[in-house]
Amino acid sequence: MGESNAATPRERYRAQVRTEIKEHAWEQIATAGASALSLNAIAKRMGVSGPALYRYFAGRDELITELIRDGYRSLADTLRAAAADGADLSGLAHALRGWALEDPHRYFLLYGTPVPGYHAPDDTTAISSEIMATLLDACAGLTQEAPAAPFAAHLEEHRGWAGDHPAPPAALHLAMSFWTRMHGVLSLELAGHFTGMRIDPAQLFAAELDDLLRQRSA
């Protein structure tokens, strides 16, 4: 998961229990969502009693924060693996959608309604930058130099969100548009807003992606 290499056997055991707790937490999140995550229920399923978990996590908020961090890590790895397999921007889009459909509640944990008691550690913004970097790698080849919209200049000015990735302004703009548009259709699909409408989310996603790729590139 994350912290595996340990010096003392104590830390080794501690890390093992931590990941076991997180596994149960993910299972619970996938079932009923993050709002229904209960330390007590996790303890019960682990055959251990209530407050024992507080030796491993300061509280519910710290556990959720850790889960969010692992979630970002999982997404970043998934996208990077897809890119390594030669996926273009379209391939990344489908990798993203596949990852989201795999566990909708996990997607909402990262990109849905913010969790009240949670404040993002610097760690996650770094992983987020990593995600943006793989996006930008795929965008770099697709854009023409040409337009240079006024907003692209603003994006170039603060390119810290992409880890100072050396991409042309048009690529920055494309990556940002990719993110917001894919998130738009995906989050509405996962929330079930299309089921009542009898609309096929896959077709809508494909159409939105197609429209995004048509204007730029080619």
Add this chain to the structure above:
Amino acid sequence: MGESNAATPRERYRAQVRTEIKEHAWEQIATAGASALSLNAIAKRMGVSGPALYRYFAGRDELITELIRDGYRSLADTLRAAAADGADLSGLAHALRGWALEDPHRYFLLYGTPVPGYHAPDDTTAISSEIMATLLDACAGLTQEAPAAPFAAHLEEHRGWAGDHPAPPAALHLAMSFWTRMHGVLSLELAGHFTGMRIDPAQLFAAELDDLLRQRSA
């Protein structure tokens, strides 16, 4: 709010208390979000004790369902008022963003992470269709007949989501794209994903809207 006209004074009083409860609930939601909504806290602020509220709402879920219904009603009214004032699609976009920024937690209550114990009543889908109808009114004039993409045909097939609005397929496609794209940027902005990036959400929103309007119309 909703149920104002009452026959008997009993029903009048009942309706008044219900709206008072909802007002406190909105206040609480605007402060700490829907997940922190507590019937007990509402009762305490109303100077009444605990279970008294169960005379007016069957439970937390019914209250939240009612709030969601009122939220949709509020958004539909806001957009319709803007349209009546002569707002075009761009105007509707800014009306939507203004409404969302006015109370971010309200937006997330409608379009964010789905609430576990809640199932949308038929009522809200009707209001949702009303929202789509005002969107389609603004889209009808902007589109050329031309393209007729394969996805637009699918949208035309099930046009129930727009209340069977008599708009050309291209307009249906534009309205759907408008919805998903505006939601994409808005939800990420409201969740605070841009603040860490030093990106101006207003400029991103404007750029996304501009891009949406440029390809169609003109």
Add this chain to the structure above:
DNA sequence: AAAGTTTCGTTAGAAGCTATCACGAAACCT
């Protein structure tokens, strides 16, 4: 190997929440 120290898991408890029940009191209708 024995003693000391740290860490673990337990039970007990405070404070909060949703929700149900039974009862007295107020308001309404006849």
Add this chain to the structure above:
DNA sequence: AGGTTTCGTGATAGCTTCTAACGAAACTTT
């Protein structure tokens, strides 16, 4: 004025997070 409905209350069960105190197990040091 009397009968019925509705309201608000306190009590109670069961759930939650989280703190505190204690015994036992495990690791470290002598």
